[in-house]
Amino acid sequence: MTQFNPVSQSAGGQASFIAVDWGTTNLRAFLMNQDGHIQAQRDSDRGMLKLGSAEFESVLSDLLGDWLTPDLPIYMAGMVGSRGGWQEVPYQQCPIKLEDLSEHLFWLTTSLPNKVAIVPGLRGTGVAGLLDVMRGEETQLLGALDWLEEQGRADESPIFCLPGTHCKWAQITEGKVTQFSTSITGELFARLNDESSLVKGLPKSNQLNEDAFKKGVQASLQAGGILHHLFSARSRFVCGELAADEVRDYLSGVVIGHDVNDTLEALKVVSLEVPKSPVLIIGSEALSERYALALSSRDLTSEFLAANEASIRGLKRLANRQAVSANNPTTGAL
Template sequence: MLAIDWGSSSFRAWHLNAAGDILAKLSTQRGILSFQGQGFADYLQAHCGPWLAQSATVIMAGMVGSRNGWQEVPYLPCPAGAEDITAALTSLHSELHPNLQLVPGLQYAGHNGLMDVMRGEETQIIGALQLTEMNEALLCLPGTHSKWAQVEYGSITAFSTFFSGELFALLTKHSSLAGVCDIQVHDEPAFLLGLEQAADIRGLSHLLFSPRAAVVTGQMRPQQAGSYLSGLIIGAEIQGARRALIEPGLLSADKPLLLVGSEVLTQRYQQALAFYQLPCRTISGEQAVLAGLYRLATGQ
């Protein structure tokens, strides 16, 4: 079996045997945004040819199933569990392989009637539940567009997206904060100050100006302002999610928030969650997506 996580900015493939053991894996920076909508089959043949030939099933999750990907797969509505997603796997017709399956993303209509969407994270969530043997949980998947998801009876019942990763990148690359925020170093006290200030009732739009004001008045150095901004943005996300999703007593040491993602990002979120006294358990995003792909393809 060939399991693939093909996102906007990265490509990851695992060649698995029938028991799910990893025989080989490949990771590149060729996310779907680098393809301009074509050349997916050629890329797969060139880099995964032998594995394709040896695999009865190829399963792919992530933005590869979006409008700008290989083939658009409609979003599946919530609530949706592993069985629902498996039933909605979509065959991709290609001469490359007789059994190419795309995992659908999910959509969720909140009480405000507006849709939220995910593509790829549903597979990580299914995998995280599998790895932890849980069927009730609150999960946080930090990233470009962080996702917070609620799982009940093994189904994803609701989720909310936060713009955190993209907002931080935008501000530190293209805004008037770029010149006052140095993001090469991590300054712990400044990060913690950002987490503390994130509770300001004036909200994030006010807070985003504060690194600039602090630097021009000499209150902060640029090396501090970058970490402070990171604390503001991660803090605004966690506090927003907490207000909406975390009733008192929902999380405990026995029933922690599941934090799923890369090592660097989950370390920062762990620190922030500890600051707000929210218990969490960290799960590798790579292990989660792999477990999810295997579960969705095999039912195991």
């Protein structure tokens, strides 16, 4: 089990680095203690989509305030490294050992006192043999390995499921991402749930209607494909088989059910067996609950790791490796 080695030698309880999760809609910075725990957190809604490339430095500077000191290197993961982000950082090619991403950090040239690095995303091939990409999830996957190791489960090879706007399904062997596939599950649901003939005039609710969701998952197991099953949300409502307050969660069940079914189907093609370990879901609690329900309809167990925790653990691992292996990072090194 790898222990966390503080990046800078300092007294107990003193901060040693800053972990930044900078996605499309949010920016979260964590002041990390030398024992690998969060000492303080600062959030902003200045996500990547809201910013021009010249604005990132000042936004980060404003958020960090008194954390801006030379002894606190900043490690950033997420869409901040994408085209349209602070700096486009080239993808690293799979298969790659996640820990080795520490050798491919992109060190930015900034006017900040801190050193600032962006973790590169991954580029690989998915279950269909098509090129696929991720940015941010690679750090969460490394964090998940850290979490498993901490529990003495480093030898397990679960399927990793990272639900969200774009859901990632990944397989890792001996610390290497061997294959991953992205599904547009969350964005597709959002488009249809925000504005479509399927939900026209129907009430919204923040609470999961589990029965309705399960009906949708059941529909996803029938013949005919998702395009037909999605329409059944409307036709079954019009025909009185679904109540007005069931349609949206039914729709969610159809979409997530298909994501789970299609992925399992494809993984059987690739690996010739369904995994025995529980599927490890890394995401928000609400979304993970839905994936757990859909997986259980296929007799699969799952466990949950919060996306935030996974990101922080991943950045901690990279900071750790970085401190051990490279005292003099080169600007722009890939």
